[in-house]
Amino acid sequence: MAKSKTVVIDELHLTVRISDGLPEDEVYAVRQTLAEDEFLHRLRRAVRVAFRGFPDLSPCRISVLR
Numbered sequence: 001m002a003k004s005k006t007v008v009i010d011e012l013h014l015t016v017r018i019s020d021g022l023p024e025d026e027v028y029a030v031r032q033t034l035a036e037d038e039f040l041h042r043l044r045r046a047v048r049v050a051f052r053g054f055p056d057l058s059p060c061r062i063s064v065l066r
Contacts, residue, residue: 006061014043016030016034018030035066040064040066043064044064047062047064048062
């Protein structure tokens with residue numbers, strides 16, 4: 001079995017909240033948007049930009065998963 005070349009040192013979780021009384025069609029629209037590939041693409045890009053702003057994080061490898 002191959003050994004991993006990286007180790008997890010931290011995990012960050014993103015929580016998306018909406019109003020409890022939001023109409024069902026708006027809840028559906030939010031869920032659809034969050035499920036879109038374009039949203040995940042933009043989120044990954046934003047995370048990369050944030051990491052680049054901190055040189056100490058340059059040795060880190062990151063992944064953004066759904």
